[in-house]
Amino acid sequence: MGNDSSDHGKSTAKCPYRHLGIDPVGGPVELERLTRRERQVLLLLGTGMNNRELAAELGIAERTVKAHTARVLEKLRLPSRLEAAVASVLLHGLLCEDVRCVRHLDEERPEPLVA
Numbered sequence: 001m002g003n004d005s006s007d008h009g010k011s012t013a014k015c016p017y018r019h020l021g022i023d024p025v026g027g028p029v030e031l032e033r034l035t036r037r038e039r040q041v042l043l044l045l046g047t048g049m050n051n052r053e054l055a056a057e058l059g060i061a062e063r064t065v066k067a068h069t070a071r072v073l074e075k076l077r078l079p080s081r082l083e084a085a086v087a088s089v090l091l092h093g094l095l096c097e098d099v100r101c102v103r104h105l106d107e108e109r110p111e112p113l114v115a
């Protein structure tokens with residue numbers, strides 16, 4: 001009694017993702033703010049590629065990659081590309097346009113990925 005260290009007397013657990021503004025469910029709304037190219041950049045950020053590798057993958061200049069990355073961080077209000085990489089992984093299924101992607105295969109029929 002008299003101890004107001006917990007507001008509701010219940011769990012004091014805080015979702016560590018909350019301050020990042022990353023919520024997989026809220027993803028589609030935020031992603032609408034990105035252009036198609038920015039979504040591609042965001043998806044690739046989750047693979048851990050550096051700017052030079054991203055540039056090669058997308059066939060664009062490295063400084064263009066930097067500009068896209070900056071726009072993605074700004075639009076999604078993420079502090080760094082690390083958080084963007086986390087968002088990329090969480091939103092993979094929404095970002096990925098590859099119809100053969102495992103994320104999309106989940107929804108259809110489970111089929112082993114054999115070349």
Ligand SMILES: [Zn+2]
Nearest residue numbers: 096098101103
């Ligand atoms: Zn994919």
